[in-house]
Amino acid sequence: MSLPKIDSDYLVEFLVKLLNLPSPTGFAEEAVAFVEKEFSAFPQLKLTRTRKGALVATWNGKRSDSPRALTAHVDTLGAMVKEIKPNGRLQLSRIGGLILNGVETEGCWVHTSKGERVRGSYMLNMASGHVYGAKVNETTRTEDAMEVRLDARVSNPKEVRDLGIGVGDFVSFDPRVEVTNGFIRSRHLDDKACVAALATAIKALTETGQSPARTVTFLISNYEEVGHGAATGIPSDVHELVTVDMAAVGEGQESDEFHATLCVKDSGGPYHHGLSQKLRALADENQIPYKVDIYPYYGSDGEAFWRAGGDVAVALIGPGIDASHNYERTHLDSLIATTNWVLAYLLSES
Ligand SMILES: [Zn+2]
16 A cells, blocks of 8 residues: 655645744644644544643544544743843743753744734843853853843833733744755744644545544644643543654764654653554555654653553654754654654554
8 A cells, every 4th residue: 555645845834834833832822723724624624622722633534443643732842921120121931841042042022911022032141242251151041041132122120011011921932944955944843843744644645535544633732842731632532642743863862854753762661562563564564764762851742641541552753853942953854754654554454
């Protein structure tokens, strides 16, 4: 059996649009709504929302016994305004595992509670080389050593509050998306790349008039980066859950930007051996380029569901993302491999 052809232009276009929507955890509605709108182009999908705001798409398969689920998340790292400082700058509180020097000097938006956006950039408090000399390099990057410099004439807390800014406002960092020679460079490829892969797989199957072998639920999760995204939203009768999330690339890792990866163990321990073996066999049968790897500092939405009591086999696959939670990069080859793997799984009979 050959896999349906993937529309890689659609994949990249979907991904670039999604990357450009700010969606720090807790403030991901715009991104969820975008995916909901895109999914509504596939009439066979039954779309619902969880009370938590995640998107659930169900597709009736050729068989309804032993239903399956796949999940990917649209929420990303970001921050909240923690404090308006006496000098009119903002101290932030991180959302998720944000790497502070990864966003140093980055442009950002403060999303006010009135729904407006105020522009700024995230700087070291002592940023000027001509004023602070060697200290600029030597300072350890911590939340209290860094601040948002607003692009507004403000020099005290009152002037900042007059802009509508308050403690608890969400802050999103510019994704800086670039596509060059098949490489996609952006913040938050984790996990928007995998949401794009799921959408592309659904499109490919739809266009060839095929249905998944089993009824399948897609959960587009919105609280993954803080650890409890898929704790709810997966139907309790699901037998298997394939988490589609980034693979960790770096020294000592097998994963790279040109293969998809099967993660067999991360910080939460081993994944389900039987389901992992099944995914390996599907990749072998369909000549999908893949690696097998262990991620040292990593947790997934599949584990969130396990911890919440989900009685289900869980496995994890995804594209290799270089410099994850930092200024990330991957290659189209890795995204195509991931999409094909999802397709092979959706079509698999046993
Ligand atoms: Zn992720």
